[in-house]
Amino acid sequence: MKNFLFTKNSDLLRQKVYESWEVVKQWFVSTPERSLAQAYDAAKKIRNIEIEYFNNQIISAASVNETPNVMSYWQSILTQNLTIIKLRLAEFQSSRTLLEISNPVLLEKLQFIDEVIEKYQQQTLIISKVNQQSVSQPLKIDSEIYQNTSNVVNPATNNRSIGFLPSSIGRTINRITTDFSPNAEADFIRNYHISQNRTRTSVRFLLLLIVIPLLTQRFSKEFLVSPIVERVRSQQITAIFINSEMEEEAFKELKTFEEQLKFQTLLKKTPSLSPEEIESNVKEKAIDIAQKFRKKSQEAISNVFADLISLVAFAVVVANGKKEIAAIKSFIDELIFGLSDSAKAFVIILFTDVFVGFHSPHGWEVILEGLAEHLGLAPNRSLIFLFIATFPVILDTVVKYWIFRYLSRLSPSALATYKEMNE
DSSP, X not given: OHHHHHHHHHHHHHHHHHHHHHHHHHHHHTHXXXXXXXXXXXXXXXXXXXXXXXXXXXXXXXXXOOOHHHHHHHHHHHHHHHHHHHHHHHHHHHHGGGSOTTOHHHHHHHHHHHHHHHHHHHHHHHHHHHHHHTSOHHHHHHHHHHHOOSSSOOHHHHHHTOSSSOHHHHHHHHHHHHHTSTTHHHHHHHHHHHHHHHHHHHHHHHHHHHHHHHHHHHHHXXXXXXXXXXXXXXXXXXXXXXXXXXHHHHHHHHHHHHHHHHHHHHTTSSOOOOXXXXXXHHHHHHHHHHHHHXXXXXXXXXXXXXXXXXXXXXXXXXHTOHHHHHHHHHHHHHHHHTSOHHHXXXXXXXXXXXXXXXXXXHXXXXXXXXXXXXXXXXXXXXXXXXXXXXXXXXXXXXXXXXXXXXXXXHOHHHHHHHHXXXX
């Protein structure tokens, strides 16, 4: 009866895995056509807007005479559809090997999409340059210094910081002049939409970097790896324990159970048990412990393969998101440079104290032991202590070098605040 139920459950699980695989396979096979169709629809929307509202010209303030608010609306629609085209074409290019590319209909769609987006490539470059120039002067200087990884300091940067009047006065005058410009409102709205889109892109991509590997690890372990590992281990005689620590833990649990039985018998809390009855109870407990640790071993083996699959998924997301990574870098730079000096010093002190501070070895020890247990490895105390003795030291050296090499030029006042707070 037990074998029948096990076989029935295995068949149901196999059928469920097969159905899920067919759904995923069908979705993946249809990805090229679906991606190209979505990009084509977005291109048609842009083309229809050009014909109906911009006299068959590009969507730009130079084509028609509209108010800044109306142009901001059309610009947001254009940006949204161009983003859809970019993402869907990237998805199509990465999966086009599954599709016959010589199909005339597909080639016509690709040609139409290229004709639509080609007109906006130069305009996008111009908007990007204007957006970079509209950033405040301190942020611009900090970004240039941050991106400069060579040992040579840019003379123009040094010359720009030396003058008869403080540079902040010049920046204030430039900001007032910009505020009185006739295009100040349109520039502000345009820069706001660009910053908004960049923030949305960065947050969405960061969520994808977290969610996709986690979901991949969970579902691959549940529906793919675990059934395979369970079937392989059930078809052949395998060891119950995959490391010595599991074995010691099982023996300790069994010994504790046996001592509890004897203790309760001596205290007359349970009916007197003969040695044969005690042995029978211990034997049943041993079987339960063996099943428990066999399942624990299967979980550890499944974790290894599921983690590898999730790493592959993470690498795929990173490889297909180079532009999003650049947006994240710009977003983080703007976020960090926007902090006050005391906030920057607080973040640095918090980071260094958590990862390389006095109490950090205990945290590293807990993390490494948890990782070893997750992968089914016996924690090696010597290796753990060796890691704790070397890695935080290396990390502390890197942080100190960064503070000495870059923070002194990025924000000298933040460096002074950091020294005062650290002392």
